[in-house]
Amino acid sequence: xxxxxxxxxxxxxxxxxxxxxxxxxxxxxxxxxxxxxxxxxxxxxxxxxxxxxxxxxxxxxxxxxxxxxxxxxxxxxxxxxxxxxxxxxxxxxxxxxxxxxxxxxxxxxxxxxxxxxxxxxxxxxxxxxxxxxxxxxxxxxxxxxxxxxxxxxxxxxxxxxxxxxxxxx
Amino acid sequence: xxxxxxxxxxxxxxxxxxxxxxxxxxxxxxxxxxxxxxxxxxxxxxxxxxxxxxxxxxxxxxxxxxxxxxxxxxxxxxxxxxxxxxxxxxxxxxxxxxxxxxxxxxxxxxxxxxxxxxxxxxxxxxxxxxxxxxxxxxxxxxxxxxxxxxxxxxxxxxxxxxxxxxxxxxxxxxxxxxxxxxxxxxxxxxxxxxxxxxxxxxxxxxxxxxxxxxxxxxxxxxxxxxxxxxxxxxxxxxxxxxxxxxxxxxxxxxxxxxxxxxxxxxxxxxxxxxxxxxxxxxxxxxxxxxxxxxxxxxxxxxxxxxxxxxxxxxxxxxxxxxxxxxxxxxxxxxxxxxxxxxxxxxxxxxxxxxxxxxxxxxxxxxxxxxxxxxxxxxxxxxxxxxxxxxxxxxxxxxxxxxxxxxxxxxxxxxxxxxxxxxxxxxxxxxxxxxxxxxxxxxxxxxxxxxxxxxxxxxxxxxxxxxxxxxxxxxxxxxxxxxxxxxxxxxxxxxxxxxxxxxxxxxxxxxxxxxxxxxxxxxxxxxxxxxxxxxxxxxxxxxxxxxxxxxxxxxxxxxxxxxxxxxxxxxxxxxxxxxxxxxxxxx
Numbered sequence: 020x021x022x023x024x025x026x027x028x029x030x031x032x033x034x035x036x037x038x039x040x041x042x043x044x045x046x047x048x049x050x051x052x053x054x055x056x057x058x059x060x061x062x063x064x065x066x067x068x069x070x071x072x073x074x075x076x077x078x079x080x081x082x083x084x085x086x087x088x089x090x091x092x093x094x095x096x097x098x099x100x101x102x103x104x105x106x107x108x109x110x111x112x113x114x115x116x117x118x119x120x121x122x123x124x125x126x127x128x129x130x131x132x133x134x135x136x137x138x139x140x141x142x143x144x145x146x147x148x149x150x151x152x153x154x155x156x157x158x159x160x161x162x163x164x165x166x167x168x169x170x171x172x173x174x175x176x177x178x179x180x181x182x183x184x185x186x187x188x
Numbered sequence: 189x190x191x192x193x194x195x196x197x198x199x200x201x202x203x204x205x206x207x208x209x210x211x212x213x214x215x216x217x218x219x220x221x222x223x224x225x226x227x228x229x230x231x232x233x234x235x236x237x238x239x240x241x242x243x244x245x246x247x248x249x250x251x252x253x254x255x256x257x258x259x260x261x262x263x264x265x266x267x268x269x270x271x272x273x274x275x276x277x278x279x280x281x282x283x284x285x286x287x288x289x290x291x292x293x294x295x296x297x298x299x300x301x302x303x304x305x306x307x308x309x310x311x312x313x314x315x316x317x318x319x320x321x322x323x324x325x326x327x328x329x330x331x332x333x334x335x336x337x338x339x340x341x342x343x344x345x346x347x348x349x350x351x352x353x354x355x356x357x358x359x360x361x362x363x364x365x366x367x368x369x370x371x372x373x374x375x376x377x378x379x380x381x382x383x384x385x386x387x388x389x390x391x392x393x394x395x396x397x398x399x400x401x402x403x404x405x406x407x408x409x410x411x412x413x414x415x416x417x418x419x420x421x422x423x424x425x426x427x428x429x430x431x432x433x434x435x436x437x438x439x440x441x442x443x444x445x446x447x448x449x450x451x452x453x454x455x456x457x458x459x460x461x462x463x464x465x466x467x468x469x470x471x472x473x474x475x476x477x478x479x480x481x482x483x484x485x486x487x488x489x490x491x492x493x494x495x496x497x498x499x500x501x502x503x504x505x506x507x508x509x510x511x512x513x514x515x516x517x518x519x520x521x522x523x524x525x526x527x528x529x530x531x532x533x534x535x536x537x538x539x540x541x542x543x544x545x546x547x548x549x550x551x552x553x554x555x556x557x558x559x560x561x562x563x564x565x566x567x568x569x570x571x572x573x574x575x576x577x578x579x580x581x582x583x584x585x586x587x588x589x590x591x592x593x594x595x596x597x598x599x600x601x602x603x604x605x606x607x608x609x610x611x612x613x614x615x616x617x618x619x620x621x622x623x624x625x626x627x628x629x630x631x632x633x634x635x636x637x638x639x640x641x642x643x644x645x646x647x648x649x650x651x652x653x654x655x656x657x658x659x660x661x662x663x664x665x666x667x668x669x670x671x672x673x674x675x676x677x678x679x680x681x682x683x684x685x686x687x688x689x690x691x692x693x694x695x696x697x698x699x700x701x702x703x704x705x706x707x708x709x710x711x712x713x714x715x716x717x718x719x720x721x722x723x724x725x726x727x728x729x730x731x732x733x734x735x736x737x738x739x740x741x742x743x744x745x746x747x748x749x750x751x752x753x754x755x756x757x758x759x760x761x762x763x764x765x766x767x768x769x770x771x772x773x774x
Contacts, residue, residue: 085446106242106368107245107328107368108368108450109328109365109366109367109368109369109370109445110445110446110450112364112365112366112367112368112445113365113442113445113446116365121480135242137229137238137242137246138368140364141362141364141365141367142364144364145364145365157237160237167221167225168218168221168222168362169217169218169221170214170217170218171218171362171364172218172358172359172361172362173358173359173360173361173363173364173434173486174484174485174486175364179484179485180485181358181359181434181485181486182214182358183355183358183488183492183495183496184485184492186212186214187495
């Protein structure tokens with residue numbers, strides 16, 4: 020079973036990520052029976068079927084998509100994925116913060132795609148709590164990426180109060 | 189978690205003789221961890237565990253470039269303030285890791301051109317011993333924040349911008365959401381009536397203003413910038429109360445991070461977003477985002493501001509008479525000193541004090557270059573004459589901000605052996621110029637030899653005095669690090685058919701009336717440029733009134749007579765027509 024980092028530990032994880040090929044229509048694609056993260060387009064076109072199996076259904080946001088695109092459904096999910104097509108595409112950081120801070124999403128937010136050790140600390144601060152490290156990279160070594168800095172200047176999802184409020188308390 | 193000592197407030201009382209932000213245990217710990225992180229990344233790269241592409245954005249955000257001849261390390265000088273101890277350390281590093289010199293850029297940075305890749309962790313560790321680093325001096329992140337080199341001393345200052353700079357420095361350092369923006373993001377802050385930080389030519393410009401109730405806030409400009417598509421920033425908000433500064437910046441950056449283009453490097457700056465949405469729609473999105481963030485935990489109270497302001501306590505000024513008769517006497521006896529006094533002294537808000545501009549524009553040297561001997565010498569002079577502190581300006585000049593007027597003559601004499609008493613600030617040889625094709629991997633023209641040829645042609649002091657105030661800037665490529673767009677005479681190096689050409693623009697300005705200069709026509713060969721400048725100066729001489737500077741005459745009579753003279757006797761078919769919108773390099 021593939022290993023991912025979740026809540027600061029390495030765990031076995033069976034969730035698949037369903038990615039559509041460019042010519043695959045979301046309306047007619049065959050839904051895998053096991054636990055899977057679906058593209059927003061599949062969620063939107065196949066909602067009745069997926070609502071019937073919510074325990075094994077998650078959704079993932081592409082980097083051009085935003086939490087607003089699934090606003091009314093967010094609370095339904097146990098798990099939402101955020102795709103990083105390239106590790107240097109920073110839109111997912113904003114999506115994660117919005118999910119946590121604006122939509123008060125309490126479930127798992129999982130980074131998928133080009134997820135690398137050196138970005139984990141930033142991702143964590145934005146509210147991402149599970150990381151499917153890119154295949155071919157050492158997931159155990161990547162754990163070190165969560166331990167970056169002992170203090171941070173600005174507020175974030177974990178610690179909303181900026182350092183200047185805490186420093187002289 | 190590290191705690192500041194209980195007596196933390198006491199730290200802000202300036203001890204010793206340095207009057208700038210002082211790192212505490214937390215700042216130092218964060219910096220130490222950053223150096224360790226860089227060391228680990230370099231080691232993993234050398235071991236083959238971290239690819240060059242994966243390392244790239246992270247090394248850039250520590251100021252480390254891989255350049256034409258060697259790596260280049262860009263050291264940040266946050267909002268331009270530098271202590272004597274820091275300058276001495278830079279001199280020492282230039283001896284140990286480089287070739288005994290450094291290069292000041294237009295954005296409060298000092299660049300080392302010859303460090304070894306494997307040695308950069310040691311170099312950064314060495315820098316951290318004086319609380320310095322290369323953090324966010326490059327990369328697609330919020331860059332080093334810049335301001336007025338006369339901050340805290342300018343007579344026209346509304347409020348000292350440095351405490352705000354420090355607030356924004358902390359907010360922007362390793363911001364978890366904004367470390368992978370579409371492209372670089374530059375912020376400049378001005379606290380005075382006249383803008384000396386070109387805030388309107390930045391991605392985000394903040395002007396400190398007071399509202400009718402005398403509350404402090406910011407006028408917010410966005411979408412300015414130079415580069416390929418130069419633009420003047422537009423007003424997003426006329427008055428932002430200062431307590432909301434961080435939530436508003438967060439909202440604005442979030443709009444940029446989410447909607448800025450990422451498909452085309454040349455269209456990814458915020459100016460393109462502002463322009464394509466239009467300033468009204470851009471503003472609407474920022475305000476809509478802000479509505480969620482406003483009054484959140486990052487709201488600043490007056491007590492918070494006071495705490496930051498106390499980090500910049502004024503030095504213990506003496507009570508001095510306004511007039512300094514000895515100065516007038518020395519100036520009467522010594523023409524060279526009188527010349528320097530006329531151009532290199534900036535007024536000061538405390539009677540009997542002056543700010544002194546030291547242009548790093550020695551003939552035959554790249555503008556902005558400084559040797560280790562000059563660094564050490566200046567560190568000593570700053571301690572002797574200016575409370576152990578210096579400023580770096582966007583014009584690649586240094587400033588001693590707090591000199592007693594009665595010391596000016598001894599200071600000038602001490603500057604001469606260091607080669608720092610010339611040229612005159614604001615006159616033609618005081619050019620801004622990027623390192624160009626001699627050093628930079630992006631440049632397509634060698635801006636430095638050209639700048640030197642211009643300085644050589646215009647070296648007669650009497651003639652320079654006659655020409656008077658003028659700005660002439662040179663960039664070696666469209667990225668315009670040499671700020672040619674906002675120069676009265678701007679010169680841009682371009683590459684066409686494997687040859688170097690130089691495009692001339694006229695009418696650019698900095699300050700409150702910041703203007704982008706207009707290209708006058710086909711580009712010239714490097715050899716022609718000094719003659720072209722000569723021709724432009726001739727038109728000014730023939731048309732000026734007694735009180736006009738070059739730019740005033742140009743504005744009054746228009747570009748046409750200048751353009752006509754620049755091309756007179758030249759065969760335009762032998763010149764190069766250039767379209768700057770075509771990407772010619774990476």
